[in-house]
Amino acid sequence: MQQTSSLPLPVLQLSQWHRGGLARQQFIQELGRAARDYGFFYLTEHGIDVQTQQQVMATTQTFFRLPMAAKQQVSMLHSPHFRGYTHVGGELTNGLADQREQFDLMQEEAVITGPRHDWQQLIGPNQWPTALPEMRAQMLDWQQQLTSISTVLLEAFACALQQPPSVFADSLGAQPYTHMKLIRYPKRQQAAQSQGVGAHKDPGYLTLVMQDQASGLEVAYQDSWLAVVPLPGAFVVNIGELLELASDGYLKATYHRVVSPEHAEERFSNAFFMAARLDAEVPLLELPPALKAQAQGPASDPANPLFRQVGKNVLKGRARSHPEVAQRYYAAL
C-alpha cells in the first residue's frame, strides 16, 4: 500500500447529537457517511474537558517513566485477566513484535470461581503500580467517562443504521466489557523496526483513541495508508469487529496501524475499546433494503475468525496479542 496523508478525516461534534432535533439528524447522517466511507473519524465537543485529557496523558507519561522494576511489578504475566504492563516487543501483531510498551486495564471485578467458560477468566481485578497511588481512581473515572461517550455513540450508530436507538442496549447490559490501553511508542531506531503496532482490526464495537502531538497512526483507505494527523482535544473513533458483525459487513472494522515515530522522541496514546457484555451474542441487525443490499457479510479471514459470542471474540484477540500470557493461563485452548 502507498502512503498518502493529504486527505483529512471527517470531524464530528458530539454536541450536535445532544442538541437534538435537526442537529441530531445531521449528526446521524454525518456519522453514517464517515462510518461507511472511512470507518474512522475525529470526535470533538464530546464533553470531556481538555484539563482531564491532559491529566490522563500526564499520568500515562509518568507511568512509563517509572523504573523498569516498578513497571515489571505489574507485569501482565502476573495476570490471567490480561491486565498490566507489557514491555517493548512483548506483544505480537501479525506474528511480529510491536515496538511499544503498554499498560492494560479493564473493569475492576472479582474473579469468577468454580466452573466457568474460558473467556470468564478475562474477568478479574486490575494491577496498579504502588508508586502511583492516584492512578487507580483517575483511570477508573476516565473509563466511566469514555464508557458513557461510547454508549451514546452506539445509539447514534444504531440510528445511522436505521435501527431503534436502543438496539445495542441489551448486548451492553449494565456493565459492558471495556478495555483501556496506555501506550508509549519509542522513537524508531532502524527502518526495519517501524512497527509500532502492525495492521489490525479492533475486536470491540468501537474504539476511542486520544493521541498526543506525535503522528504515527494510519488508517487503511482504498489502497493507501492515510495518516491520522493529531487533532488536539479530539478523540479518534474507529469501528471494531462487533459492529462489522452486527451490520453483516455493511460497516467494516477498519484496518489501522501505528508506525514508530521518526522525528519525535516518542509517542503516547490512550486507546479505549468498547465491547459488550462478555456473555452477550452480538445482535444481527435487520437492515433496511437499501443498506442490506450493500452488506456483503463480515470478512471471513481464516487467520482471524469473528465470533458472535463476545467473550470468545475478546479472548481470541487477547490471546493472539499476548501469547506468553495465553500460554501461561490458557494453555489448554
Ligand SMILES: O=C(O)CCC(=O)C(=O)O
Ligand atoms: O496508539 C494508537 O494510536 C492506536 C493503537 C491501536 O490501534 C490499538 O492499540 O489497537
Ligand SMILES: [Fe+2]
Ligand atoms: Fe487498534
